[in-house]
Amino acid sequence: MKAILYIPLLLALAACGVETAGTAATAAVLKKQELEQARQTQEQVRQKLENATQRTQQLADPAENEK
Secondary structure: OHHHHHHHHHHHHHHHHHHHHHHHHHHHHHHHHHHHHHHHHHHHHHHHHHHHHHHHHHHHHHHHHHO
């Protein structure tokens, strides 16, 4: 008789474990997406910085030639 009472309890606990695993998997996918977006943003900023540096050098070069 006690076993019959424990079965629903065990099923409920197992369901909680499945939900927790699903939540963890979802969180991992979201973190991976955030990381990829951060890498893309970092690359865009790096490219913009390189472009700005090149422009600055191009603007400075004519001034150097006049001296």
